[in-house]
């Protein structure tokens with residue numbers, strides 16, 4: 001059992017996580033400002049689906065990918081319980097697997113990149129998986145001092161320097177790159193800022 005398998009069943013019971021995911025979903029929708037009902041969406045590092053389920057009524061179908069079987073079980077059980085047939089979670093590890101190319105109109109990933117080995121490979125693989133004209137949105141922590149997680153097991157990056165994120169988007173060939181502060185997560189005694197980075201594959 002990995003870190004996220006242990007956390008899966010109780011993942012949705014932390015209000016700050018739910019709130020952060022909803023802020024991300026709302027910002028993506030507000031930024032796109034277009035009809036997304038025919039979109040194929042990938043939620044990478046989907047966890048229990050906090051982000052995916054925020055798009056369930058808006059897009060054609062959603063693939064949730066995650067390397068925690070505990071999270072994928074929770075994700076698929078929620079979809080089944082709600083009766084959603086257009087959402088499906090599957091096991092996938094981006095560190096050593098590729099993604100289907102030219103498949104998605106929209107890729108979203110919330111608070112996952114700091115657990116992935118290389119932000120450059122991550123953004124590059126996600127971009128290859130986008131259709132031309134597709135959009136990618138990544139939310140994650142700005143550089144932090146290593147105190148965000150009580151336990152840093154499985155934490156590969158203590159947040160990100162914005163120039164690194166910009167370079168990863170640029171090297172992947174994305175256009176219209178934009179990075180801005182999305183929200184702040186307050187934990188005693190500190191706040192941790194979260195950015196949202198977006199780009200388009202032209």
Ligand SMILES: C[S@@+](CC[C@H](N)C(=O)[O-])C[C@H]1O[C@@H](n2cnc3c(N)ncnc32)[C@H](O)[C@@H]1O
Nearest residue numbers: 004045046047050066067068093094110112115
């Ligand atoms: C902090 S959680 C975020 C979950 C979800 N996006 C949310 O907003 O609630 C990070 C997720 O990334 C997944 N993850 C970590 N490393 C991964 C990898 N190498 N490949 C795929 N998923 C990974 C974890 O299993 C976990 O579900």
